[in-house]
Amino acid sequence: MAMNNDQTDTMQAWIDRRRYADGYAGAAFNSNSVDSEYQRDRARIIHSSSFRRLQSKTQIFSIGDSDFYRTRLTHSLEVAQIGSGICEQLRQQYAQNPEYSAWIPSMSLIEAICLGHDLGHPPFGHGGEVALNAYMHLYGGFEGNGQTLRIIGRLGEYSPEHGLDLSRRTMLGLLKYPVLHREVASYGEVPPMTLTNIDHAKPPKCIHDDEADILDWILAPLIAADKQRFRQFKPVPGRHARSSYQGFDTSIMELADDIAYGVHDLEDALALELVTERQWNTLVMAQAAELPGTPLCQNAGFYNSKLFAGNDRDRKHAISKLVGYFIGNIVISEQQKFTAPLLRLQAEMRPEARALLDILKKFVFDEVIRRPQIQALEFKGQQMIMRLFSTLLENPERLLPAAQLAxxxxxxxxxxxxxxYIASMTDIYATRLYNRLFNPDIGSVFDRL
Structure with a gap:
């Protein structure tokens, strides 16, 4: 189906910015094509301070424990590579479908979205996220994806008032949860805050109340019915409500993120010998045997031998084949309730491949992330964030740096x-600041905060 003029106009609306920032860094066009706007978005993300700080933010393992495993930065690079692979596969698969092909994101666009998807994650992973929300749940909330929107739309350094000032479509792609904190939060009876247990403060998946105006701007090109439906959410008894929909580009990024989590984080666990072959066979291969079309069922001997061979080359061979399998099983479906192609179209994984990826993700979560050693590191980081926040809140005039004090x-x-301020810190910076404030043997008048 060829695009009509209304579709062309809509596509043009998605390259708009909140403020045309000519004269600011990164404003020069690489060409006059639509894709040049997305090249600019990608460049602004890569050169932003928030992106650089991802090199010292936790993915799963604590910074400094090894020089092999992934950080938020290397994870983001891998998500971008997988995302571009998904788009290339979809372009080939739907080459004869002009309507689908027209809306598959370019390499520049999907890389910008994937590279930027973790910009808002605070130090010490999800433990740091819960710690910040413990102080913010009555004040608009804190959630890592919500902070990403705040950075790209308000805090980033490429425009005075509109953050990185990215194009509307890139921002839509980064909008994983198009609902406000106040709409979906349900904390129940909140116990008195303590430093040792703040599980009640786990945030809903949302954006902060402060960014309602940015959300309105992103969704401005949509017709009223699409906008209203896109912002719907599902109540969950006794828990936070959940948003119901995401955009087409977001669905591609989410699949790339899931593959990186389920496969590449598994690679870290194998390389560091945190899981055994017995655990693997019991918890993964036994279930994979019931999925006859998947590689772990069809070539079980190959994967067992390569993944546990004890050398990087064999392990990487198996990991790469798994990633290729998952990418090759992604298709485009449609949500018929929407008019706008960026909401109607969705990338999804075929059921059997999805089932295998879910097995791998659960294995990583249960056997790696939930192990006491990892949880102890997360808990320690959480305690540091809690104490830093309370101390800065009570002593801002004495302890905040000049820019933050203003x-x-x-x-x-x-x-x-x-x-x-705290959310922007790396794990290393937060640890140093904590030690300067609370360790009597560390700190000097020459230290810079």
Whole structure:
């Protein structure tokens, strides 16, 4: 189906920016094509301070424990590579379908979305996220994906007021949960805050209440019915509600993120010998045997021998084949309730491949992330974040750096300033600041905060 003029106009609307930032860094066009706007988005993300800080933020394992495993930065690079692979496979698969082909994101666009998807994650992973929300759940909330939107739309350094000032379509792709904190939060009866247990403060998947205006701007090209449906959410008894929909580009990024989590984080666990072949056979291969079309069933001997061969070359061979299998099993489906192609189209994995990926993700979560050694590291980081927040909140004039202090003095919600400051820290910086403030043997007048 060829695109009509309305579709062309809509596609043009998605390259708009909140402020045309000519004269600011990264404003030069590489060409006059639509893709040049997405090249600019990718460049702004790569050169942003938030992206650089991902090199010292936790993926699963604590920074400094090894020089092999992934950080948030290397994870983001791998998600971008997988995302571009998905788009290339979809382009080939739907070459004879002009409507689908027209909306498959370019390499620049999907790389920008995938590279930027973790910009808002705070130090110490999800433990740090819960710690910040413990202080912010009554003040608009804190959630890592919500902070990503805040960075690209408000805090980033490429425009005075509109953050990285990315194109509307890139921002839509980064919008994983198009609902506000106040709409979906359900904390129940919140117990008195303690440093040792803040599980009640786990945030809903959402954006912060402060970014309602950015959400409105992103969704402006949509017709009212699409906009209303896209922002729907499902109540969950006794828990936070969940958003119901995501955009086409987001669905591609989410699949790439899932593959990186289920396969590449598995590779880290195998390389560091955190899981045994017995665990693998019992918890993964036994279930994979019931999925006859999957590689772990068809070539069980190959994968067992390669993954546990004890050398990087054999292990990487098996990991690469798994990634290729998952990418090759992604198709485009349609959500018929939407008019806009960016909402109607969805990337999804074929059921048997999806079932295998879910087995791998659960294995990584249960046998790696939930192991006491990893949880102890997360808990320790959480305690540092909690104490830093309370101390800065009570002593802003004494302890905040000059730039943050100026923002704090002029802010209608000073807690958000402190939250932004801590969320931007790397694991290493947060640890150093903690030691300077609370370790009597560390700290000097020459230290820079």
């Amino acid at each position: 923002q704090w003095r002029g802010s209608a919600e000073p807690r958000r300033v402190i939250c932004d």
